[in-house]
Amino acid sequence: MLGAAHGAGGAIAGAAAGTALSGAAGAASFVKAKSEVTLEYRLLAPQNPAPVLAISSKGKAQQDGEDVITPLVEQAATGIIKELLKK
Numbered sequence: 636m637l638g639a640a641h642g643a644g645g646a647i648a649g650a651a652a653g654t655a656l657s658g659a660a661g662a663a664s665f666v667k668a669k670s671e672v673t674l675e676y677r678l679l680a681p682q683n684p685a686p687v688l689a690i691s692s693k694g695k696a697q698q699d700g701e702d703v704i705t706p707l708v709e710q711a712a713t714g715i716i717k718e719l720l721k722k
Contacts, residue, residue: 663702670696674707678715688718 666672671693678688692710694703 662704664700666696666699666701666703668696668698668701670703672696672703672707674704674711676711676715678718688714690714 672695673691673693675691676689677686680687690711692707694707696703
C-alpha cells in the first residue's frame, strides 16, 4: 500500500511540475541577456510554521529568450518530491 501511495503522490507532483514547466517555458521569451532569475520556495507541513524545506535557486541568462526558469522549476520539483518521499 505504501508503494501505491508513493506512486500516486509522484504522479500528482509530476503533473503539477509539468504545468509549472509549461508556464516557465512561456515566460522565457521575456528574459533578456544578463537577466538574473531567482526562484525561492518553501515546503510547509500542516500545523507547523517552520519550513520542512526552504531553497533559493538562481539562474542567469546568457542571451535574450534563454529559458533559465525551467531548470529552476525542475530543480524545485525534484527537491520537493524527494522531501515528500522521505516520509
